[in-house]
Amino acid sequence: NAGVTQTPKFRVLKTGQSMTLLCAQDMNHEYMYWYRQDPGMGLRLIHYSVGEGTTAKGEVPDGYNVSRLKKQNFLLGLESAAPSQTSVYFCASSYISYSNQPQHFGDGTRLSIL
Amino acid sequence: DAKTTQPNSMESNEEEPVHLPCNHSTISGTDYIHWYRQLPSQGPEYVIHGLTSNVNNRMASLAIAEDRKSSTLILHRATLRDAAVYYCILAGSYQLTFGKGTKLSVIP
Numbered sequence: 001n002a003g004v005t006q007t008p009k010f011r012v013l014k015t016g017q018s019m020t021l022l023c024a025q026d027m028n029h030e031y032m033y034w035y036r037q038d039p040g041m042g043l044r045l046i047h048y049s050v051g052e053g054t055t056a057k058g059e060v061p062d063g064y065n066v067s068r069l070k071k072q073n074f075l076l077g078l079e080s081a082a083p084s085q086t087s088v089y090f091c092a093s094s095y096i097s098y099s100n101q102p103q104h105f106g107d108g109t110r111l112s113i114l
Numbered sequence: 115d116a117k118t119t120q121p122n123s124m125e126s127n128e129e130e131p132v133h134l135p136c137n138h139s140t141i142s143g144t145d146y147i148h149w150y151r152q153l154p155s156q157g158p159e160y161v162i163h164g165l166t167s168n169v170n171n172r173m174a175s176l177a178i179a180e181d182r183k184s185s186t187l188i189l190h191r192a193t194l195r196d197a198a199v200y201y202c203i204l205a206g207s208y209q210l211t212f213g214k215g216t217k218l219s220v221i222p
Contacts, residue, residue, distance in 0.1 A: 004157075035212075042201065042212030043158065058209070090157050099146045099205035100165070105157030 002026050006091050006106035013081045013113050021076040021109050023091030031094045032074040033058075033103065034066060036087040043090060049074055050097060081113045118202045123217045126192045134187040134216055136202030141182050145206045149176065149187045151198040152215070158201065161187065192220045 007022045023032065030051050035043040045058030049068040063085060065077045074093075078085060088110050092103040119137040126132040138147070148163040162169055162176045164185075169176040175188040189196055201215040 040214070042214055043210075044212070045209055048209075092157075097207065099144070099207060100163060102148070102160035102163065103158075103210060105159070107157050108155075 004091055004093055004104050004106035006089075006109050008109060009107070010110045011112070013078075013111065015081060015083060015113060017081050018077070018079050019081065019111075020078075021089055021091075021111075023074045023076070023093075023106060025072055025074075025091075025093040025104070027093060027095070027104065028071070029093035029095050029104070030071075031097050032068065033092040033094075034064070034074065034076045035090045035092065036060065036085075037090060037108075038087050046076065046089075083113045085111065086113045087111060117211075118204060118213055120200075120202050120213065120216045122214070123219065125219045125221060126189075126196075127221050128194060129191050132189040132192045132196070132218065134189075134200050134202075134218065135184065136186070137184045138202070138204055139183045141204055142206060145204040147176065147178060147182075147185050148203045148205050148210065149174070150201045150203065150210075150212075151196075152201070153195075153198045158212075161200070163205070192218075194220050194222065196220055 005024045033048045034046040037043045047066040052071040055066045067075045088108045092105045094101045094103045149161040150158040152158045164176045177186045197220045199215040
């Protein structure tokens with residue numbers, strides 16, 4: 001029972017490079033989310049998806065793109081990485097969107113942009 | 115989403131109860147109160163949630179004030195593994211808005 005799995009766990013990029021973070025969940029959840037967490041701060045929502053083939057912007061979407069081609073996977077892309085995107089990225093999923101459903105989180109991807 | 119106010123840090127002795135407070139004076143009638151915790155170098159972990167009534171589960175208890183403007187997360191016997199940042203969150207839709215939380219230290 002893996003839950004939410006994020007790959008890679010660590011990555012160092014140079015400014016201007018691109019990369020994709022992968023999130024996979026095995027709980028058959030409809031909703032998936034990408035957050036970022038900066039040092040000493042709470043999590044901020046980047047993008048989310050309410051089902052396969054759908055995506056929507058969260059609080060801090062600029063500089064990121066997402067895709068949800070399969071229900072179990074949610075990809076976060078950085079087209080041209082910037083130092084301001086150095087952060088820890090967390091993926092989460094939930095069964096439905098109602099406010100009384102908990103979100104299940106992965107262990108994060110630690111990304112450094114030089 | 116409405117905001118919450120939590121102390122920045124708290125300390126507890128191991129095997130003693132811990133009461134973590136949260137103020138949410140602007141809560142709306144449909145907002146659920148969620149608690150998550152985050153251990154070092156891990157993702158947030160769901161602890162408990164409630165709407166109006168007090169709630170208990172295997173991890174903790176949630177006591178909600180009658181006017182719903184405050185709540186308290188209760189850990190009945192703190193262990194070293196409970197040392198984490200605890201987030202009190204009001205959830206009115208799909209989005210969880212995380213503040214800075216309360217950093218709980220457990221003293222052996």
